[in-house]
Structures are given as C-alpha cells and as structure tokens.
Amino acid sequence: MKNSEMSGSSPFKMRLVHLDLKGAPPKVSYLSEVFPLFHALGANGLLLEYEDMFPYEGHLRLLRAKHAYSPPEIKEILHLATLNELEVIPLVQTFGHMEVYYLGEGEASRQWLQQEHNTKARLCLSHIKAVACHVLARHPTTRPLVWDDMLRAIPEDQLSASGVPQLVEPVLWDYGADLDIHGKALLMEKYRKCGFLRLWAASAFKGATGASQALTPTEHHLRNNMQWLQVAASGPSDMLQGIVLTGWQRYDHFSVLCELLPVGIPSLAVCLQSLLHGGFAEGVKAKVENFLGISNLEITDFISEGAGTFPGSDILALVTHVSLHLRSSVDTLLERDRYVTGWFSPYHRRQKLIHPVMVQHIQPQALSLLARWSTWAQQLEAALHRVFYPDAVEEWLEENVQPSLRRLQGLLQDLREAVSPSPHAGQDP
Missing domain, CATH: 3.20.20.80 (Glycosidases)
Structure with missing residues (x-):
C-alpha cells in the first residue's frame, strides 16, 4: 500500500x-x-x-x-x-x-x-x-x-x-x-x-x-x-x-x-x-x-516478557527481564533475607565473622542467584552485540547489570573470607 x-x-x-x-x-x-x-x-x-x-x-x-x-x-x-x-x-x-x-x-x-x-x-x-x-x-x-x-x-x-x-x-x-x-x-x-x-x-x-x-x-x-x-x-x-x-x-x-x-x-x-x-x-x-x-500488547504496563518477533524483540525481552527483576532480586537477598540480615550483616562482613552453620543458609542461594543472572547477562550481551557496537554494549551493561552482579560477588567473597580467615586473623600481637 x-x-x-x-x-x-x-x-x-x-x-x-x-x-x-x-x-x-x-x-x-x-x-x-x-x-x-x-x-x-x-x-x-x-x-x-x-x-x-x-x-x-x-x-x-x-x-x-x-x-x-x-x-x-x-x-x-x-x-x-x-x-x-x-x-x-x-x-x-x-x-x-x-x-x-x-x-x-x-x-x-x-x-x-x-x-x-x-x-x-x-x-x-x-x-x-x-x-x-x-x-x-x-x-x-x-x-x-x-x-x-x-x-x-x-x-x-x-x-x-x-x-x-x-x-x-x-x-x-x-x-x-x-x-x-x-x-x-x-x-x-x-x-x-x-x-x-x-x-x-x-x-x-x-x-x-x-x-x-x-x-x-x-x-x-x-x-x-x-x-x-x-x-x-x-x-x-x-x-x-x-x-x-x-x-x-x-x-x-x-x-x-x-x-x-x-x-x-x-x-x-x-x-x-x-x-x-x-x-x-x-x-x-x-x-x-x-x-x-x-x-x-500491554500499553499501561511494561510489555510481557518473551514477547514479539520484530527485529530486536529479543533485546526488549531481556532488557525488560533485567530491568524489572535483577536489582530487586539482589536487594531481596541482601536486605530482606533473614539469614543475611541476622547472621551476616555489614558489621559481620567487615569483622569476617560467621557461624559455620549459617554459611549453608546463605551461600547456595547467593551462588544460584549469581549463576542465573550471569546466564541472563550473557544472553543479553550476545543480543546487544548483534545490533550495537562494543562501546555501547559495554556502557549499557556497566550501567544496568554490573552493579547488581558486583554486590552478589562481594557477598560471596566476604563469605569465603569469613569461613577461611587469613592465618593471623584474631591473634594477639
């Protein structure tokens, strides 16, 4: 026409x-x-x-x-x-x-x-x-x-x-x-x-x-x-x-x-x-x-995930998923999970203190969340590379994905250090 x-x-x-x-x-x-x-x-x-x-x-x-x-x-x-x-x-x-x-x-x-x-x-x-x-x-x-x-x-x-x-x-x-x-x-x-x-x-x-x-x-x-x-x-x-x-x-x-x-x-x-x-x-x-x-098609809310066959619709689906759920899921673990808030608070993390039993309540969850989001991030990165140049891909991920992944990695790193403290930790001089 x-x-x-x-x-x-x-x-x-x-x-x-x-x-x-x-x-x-x-x-x-x-x-x-x-x-x-x-x-x-x-x-x-x-x-x-x-x-x-x-x-x-x-x-x-x-x-x-x-x-x-x-x-x-x-x-x-x-x-x-x-x-x-x-x-x-x-x-x-x-x-x-x-x-x-x-x-x-x-x-x-x-x-x-x-x-x-x-x-x-x-x-x-x-x-x-x-x-x-x-x-x-x-x-x-x-x-x-x-x-x-x-x-x-x-x-x-x-x-x-x-x-x-x-x-x-x-x-x-x-x-x-x-x-x-x-x-x-x-x-x-x-x-x-x-x-x-x-x-x-x-x-x-x-x-x-x-x-x-x-x-x-x-x-x-x-x-x-x-x-x-x-x-x-x-x-x-x-x-x-x-x-x-x-x-x-x-x-x-x-x-x-x-x-x-x-x-x-x-x-x-x-x-x-x-x-x-x-x-x-x-x-x-x-x-x-x-x-x-x-x-x-949902115009009052953000479009349901996994929707569309138009060019770049995979980017829309992945960006929607990341934007709606990544930060909130990490926040939930770090700020609302009762084991993290009760037994591995910022104070505990700095002091490298944790009850060994509590590691089992925190570490598997954090590892599984990190693995899940790393997979999503890799899919999104691949989808972005098909449409955009490397500097734009890096910038978008750095702004919207990396901060949350770093928070998870930081928690896991602190857990590892609390479980196996350096040999001299806690000894009197």
Missing part, C-alpha cells in the same frame, strides 16, 4: 522517525531490518541525527566517533531509506544545547549586547538567519527546519522584521503527556501571523521521560501523540507539514543512555499507527500486535 493511501485519515502528511545516533547507534545491518518495519507502520521519513557517527573529513575529522559509519555505510543507509520510501532529513547541530543555553555569554556577544536595541532574541535570530542563508545559497531547493523553543518567546514584531520566517520552518516540539493543546494552537497562529508558511510538530516515542529510563512507558507517548492530533485539528490545518516522532538516545553527550531503540519499537508502532488512524481503537491495537508479532 502506498504511503499516500495510508495517510488518508492523518492530518500529518509526513511522519518522520527520529534516529538519535549520539548514543548506542545501531549497526547498518539492524537498520536494514527496521526500515521496512518503519515503512509498514506508516512512517514516510527519517530525521537522522548523525552527530559523531558521520565520517567527517578534514579539520572536522576529530569529531568522528570510534565506530563512526564509513562513507559506503552512509550510502547504504540512504539507499535502504530510499528502498523503503523514507525521505531522509539530516539533523545537523548549529545551535546545540550548549550554544543556546549560554547564548550571549561570550566576549564578542557581550559587547554586541551592550549596544542599543540589541537583545538575546536578536542575537539568536541573526545566527539562525546566517545559517539558513548559508544553507540556501548552496542548496536552493532545501528547506531548513529549526526547533522552535528559541522562537516561542520572541515578540511577533521582532520575528516578522527579522526575515527568518521566509527562510526556515519551525518544528514545534512538546513531549509531554498533558501538553497545552490550546496554547499550541495559539502558538501556531502566532507563527502564521509572523509570516511562517509551514510548520512541523514533534512528539516523542522514547527517550523523553527520564535521562536513565531503561523501559519505554508506551502509554505516556501514546497520550503525547494523541494530543498532537488534537493540536492539528484545532490549528490552521494547511500549515502543518508533518510530525517528527523523536527517539532520544541520550539527553546530551555527557548523560547516560536512555531506552535503546529496540526497546522503544512497540511504543513507536503504537504511536505511528495511532497517528495514521486517528486513535488507538481496538482494531489499531490488533494491527500493531500483528506488525510486532506480539500476542497481547
């Missing part, structure tokens, strides 16, 4: 899936598996945030990540996108979080701001204009898009006079499950009055509910996308070009990884299909279950 036929009931002509590559970038082999799924679910474009995965040359070469895609791989990604009727929009940082947050703090900017009539808003607009003009001079048919957060507060007259509305198209973003629909409609009207001809919306399907979030709260994202449908219905309909479903992978380069792409795919499926059909009715739920190979 062609995308044009599919988007019959959707107010968003373009539905873009955002790939944030500044953390856990997928291997090209995985992209070749998920692009057909994106297309089948109703996506017709990609917002590709290359970040340090782009094979920069010359003086920008130092920006390359260790496992950056090679030029042939970039060509392959673009080819795969074309095969799956996904238009690619590259997302290039000109203003990143750092420039914007500290706008006007540099020496040159400070001096400029001291001159009459100069404001941070004007400084921001002049930069946007300079970048847009530079892009359009080289690529006259390109339409630059900009995130709208810096434009929201700028007064209408300043925006209109800047010339920016003739050069760029704002992307109105809001990832909240309770966004202000009326406020968004007013904002769209403001942009229309300033001279912007086209607008875009941006929702989220993952990576927007917590910097260290491991499992995707699907219901939150469904509500967010449903509210964007209401915004589309209440604003000037001809202006909205499409919606970007963002899937952040880190909040910034210095934060931890949030939900991995395969973990967020059921949420993406629910959101795309709901945008396409105007809601998440029972029939839409059945369609999503069919696309993902999930027998019973």
Whole structure:
C-alpha cells in the first residue's frame, strides 16, 4: 500500500522517525531490518541525527566517533531509506544545547549586547538567519527546519522584521503527556501571523521521560501523540507539514543512555499507527500486535516478557527481564533475607565473622542467584552485540547489570573470607 493511501485519515502528511545516533547507534545491518518495519507502520521519513557517527573529513575529522559509519555505510543507509520510501532529513547541530543555553555569554556577544536595541532574541535570530542563508545559497531547493523553543518567546514584531520566517520552518516540539493543546494552537497562529508558511510538530516515542529510563512507558507517548492530533485539528490545518516522532538516545553527550531503540519499537508502532488512524481503537491495537508479532500488547504496563518477533524483540525481552527483576532480586537477598540480615550483616562482613552453620543458609542461594543472572547477562550481551557496537554494549551493561552482579560477588567473597580467615586473623600481637 502506498504511503499516500495510508495517510488518508492523518492530518500529518509526513511522519518522520527520529534516529538519535549520539548514543548506542545501531549497526547498518539492524537498520536494514527496521526500515521496512518503519515503512509498514506508516512512517514516510527519517530525521537522522548523525552527530559523531558521520565520517567527517578534514579539520572536522576529530569529531568522528570510534565506530563512526564509513562513507559506503552512509550510502547504504540512504539507499535502504530510499528502498523503503523514507525521505531522509539530516539533523545537523548549529545551535546545540550548549550554544543556546549560554547564548550571549561570550566576549564578542557581550559587547554586541551592550549596544542599543540589541537583545538575546536578536542575537539568536541573526545566527539562525546566517545559517539558513548559508544553507540556501548552496542548496536552493532545501528547506531548513529549526526547533522552535528559541522562537516561542520572541515578540511577533521582532520575528516578522527579522526575515527568518521566509527562510526556515519551525518544528514545534512538546513531549509531554498533558501538553497545552490550546496554547499550541495559539502558538501556531502566532507563527502564521509572523509570516511562517509551514510548520512541523514533534512528539516523542522514547527517550523523553527520564535521562536513565531503561523501559519505554508506551502509554505516556501514546497520550503525547494523541494530543498532537488534537493540536492539528484545532490549528490552521494547511500549515502543518508533518510530525517528527523523536527517539532520544541520550539527553546530551555527557548523560547516560536512555531506552535503546529496540526497546522503544512497540511504543513507536503504537504511536505511528495511532497517528495514521486517528486513535488507538481496538482494531489499531490488533494491527500493531500483528506488525510486532506480539500476542497481547500491554500499553499501561511494561510489555510481557518473551514477547514479539520484530527485529530486536529479543533485546526488549531481556532488557525488560533485567530491568524489572535483577536489582530487586539482589536487594531481596541482601536486605530482606533473614539469614543475611541476622547472621551476616555489614558489621559481620567487615569483622569476617560467621557461624559455620549459617554459611549453608546463605551461600547456595547467593551462588544460584549469581549463576542465573550471569546466564541472563550473557544472553543479553550476545543480543546487544548483534545490533550495537562494543562501546555501547559495554556502557549499557556497566550501567544496568554490573552493579547488581558486583554486590552478589562481594557477598560471596566476604563469605569465603569469613569461613577461611587469613592465618593471623584474631591473634594477639
């Protein structure tokens, strides 16, 4: 079925899936598996945030990540996108979080701001204009898009006079499950009055509910996308070009990884299909279950384990199991088991004191728990290696698996030392 036929009931002509590559970038082999799924679910474009995965040359070469895609791989990604009727929009940082947050703090900017009539808003607009003009001079048919957060507060007259509305198209973003629909409609009207001809919306399907979030709260994202449908219905309909479903992978380069792409795919499926059909009715739920190979999709709770046949569903099942049970099972043993709390407390562990009989009540349990989780960890590691590069696998396991395993290993080590203390322990000097 062609995308044009599919988007019959959707107010968003373009539905873009955002790939944030500044953390856990997928291997090209995985992209070749998920692009057909994106297309089948109703996506017709990609917002590709290359970040340090782009094979920069010359003086920008130092920006390359260790496992950056090679030029042939970039060509392959673009080819795969074309095969799956996904238009690619590259997302290039000109203003990143750092420039914007500290706008006007540099020496040159400070001096400029001291001159009459100069404001941070004007400084921001002049930069946007300079970048847009530079892009359009080289690529006259390109339409630059900009995130709208810096434009929201700028007064209408300043925006209109800047010339920016003739050069760029704002992307109105809001990832909240309770966004202000009326406020968004007013904002769209403001942009229309300033001279912007086209607008875009941006929702989220993952990576927007917590910097260290491991499992995707699907219901939150469904509500967010449903509210964007209401915004589309209440604003000037001809202006909205499409919606970007963002899937952040880190909040910034210095934060931890949030939900991995395969973990967020059921949420993406629910959101795309709901945008396409105007809601998440029972029939839409059945369609999503069919696309993902999930027998019973659970949107209010985390998906039942061992579910799905979509690419990366093994990662979802394993990550779900680890996230829901690993820490809690170790906590239960270390902090609630009566033998550990009663006969091998932190004090006993430091003193290397234990009644020999008590070892039999603690050691087998700890060994069996460690063995069980080590097996799960090995399966997860193997599954992650199929999709991600080694540094991402190491980082995810180090953050989410190793701390609990180390606590178990520490308990067992202390038990061994308490049972066979060093030869001089406890002797008077």
